[in-house]
Amino acid sequence: MTGETTTTSVRTEPVVARYRGLICDLDGVVYRGATAVPRAVETLNHMTAFGVPVVFATNNASRSPENVGDHLRELGVAEQNWSVVTSSQAAAAHLAERLARGAPVCAVGGPGVAEALTEAGLTPVPFQELGDTPVEAVVQGLGTDVTWSELAAVGHLVEAGAIWVATNIDLTLPTPYGQAPGNGALVALVQTATSASPHVVGKPHAALFDLARSRLGTEQPETIVCGDRLDTDIKGANSAGLDSLFVLSGACRLRDLAFAERSSRPTYVAADLSGLLAPALPLHTTSPDHLVELGPDAVPRVPSAGDDGTRLQSVVTTAWAARDNGRAVADHAELWESIERQLGLVRNKPRSSRADH
Incomplete structure (x- = not known):
């Protein structure tokens, strides 16, 4: 030195x-x-x-690009020469290259997941409609209302052969009260009941x-x-x-x-x-x-x-x-x-x- x-x-x-x-x-x-x-x-x-x-x-897979953009504009970011992409969009883009247009995909997570699938030309299928609609893939993203039943359904779909895409595997996320379980923690829960691992599209x-x-x-x-x-x-x-x-x-x-x-x-x-x-x-x-x-x-x-x-x-x-x-x-x-x-x-x-x- x-x-x-x-x-x-x-x-x-x-x-x-x-x-x-x-x-x-x-x-x-x-x-x-x-x-x-x-x-x-x-x-x-x-x-x-x-x-x-x-x-x-x-x-963050739960929010739509429009929602994020609104927040940026509220902070004073000028409306010029920028856009927003989310891990939900990356997941949808990955599946759009592999599935036929309009293919049904189970959407688990916040509203940003379903919106991204629709934008990519795929058909998002909510958990509640799985009994009536067979799906070819499942996208798992974070959502504050994700339930045990949804996580169990992801495992069942994956074991049955559905393509499994995780928006990200961040184990934690910050909240006003400290760290909380992130999407990676929920993905890990599903993995305990399956023999598969998801394709991950989010950072890193x-x-x-x-x-x-x-x-x-x-x-x-x-x-x-x-x-x-x-x-x-x-x-x-x-x-x-x-x-x-x-x-x-x-x-x-x-x-x-x-x-x-x-x-x-x-x-x-x-x-x-x-x-x-x-x-x-x-x-x-x-x-x-x-x-x-x-x-x-x-x-x-x-x-x-x-x-x-x-x-x-x-x-x-x-x-x-x-x-x-x-x-x-x-x-x-x-x-x-x-x-x-x-x-x-x-x-x-x-x-x-x-x-x-």
Whole structure:
């Protein structure tokens, strides 16, 4: 490791100038529940006004794109150059490629599941009508009213040979009262009674990213993903061959990023979505200028000089370089919270969440 240094790399162009389209997560990136994340709306409006299209991609299968869009407009996102895709739409697109038009598909979950199937030219069949209508597939998404009987029916259909598609397998989702079981927990319940596993389309799998990129009309090197979760947004971007910006405005924190495995490491890091407009400084271009000393507590020392972006980059690349070289890095939460405070990254916890990951 070098001593404390400042970054000397010449950085002129902003991150977004390197790309022609953005795939953007929602909760924790654009908003936290009913409240916009600081600088997010302004950044999005700046980008879309200057011709950079945005597709908001969410694992939330229960809400329709129109419902999500209404929320974004309420927050002040200008009505131009953006759209919304959901994991329900990715599931419907997957089945539309494999089934005849109009094929009956059992829809389990919120209203977004049935709407996506209809939009894709398939016929959604609610659980209550299964006795009268044979189905060729079943899409399982999260819904607050999903019952034991519906989950049992999914198992019976799968055992009888129906194609099983899960919108996502997030084990938990945030609520105003803490974590609650996510769709992955319900999928796991069904799996205990079957010999099959579902085809999963939501993050971190590539299908949702591929659908979003088809909406953008961009190639892989022209597309960047922005998200706040390493295990879904960033790992998914990597699996889809896309660059990514990880923001510290949502679920995962600096400590999580410092200990991320290679498959979940982003291209860039920033405090929030406005990092897209900051000078580009890829994390993988590690050089001695980007590294600092590990302190006696085995965590990187925060540089006293440099802007917040370069200081944050130095901390992250130092932790990665140390771990990749077999050096111990302390993982005590309070030490990393101290670093966050030094970098001005501390924020209040959200009061509520819509769980749009």
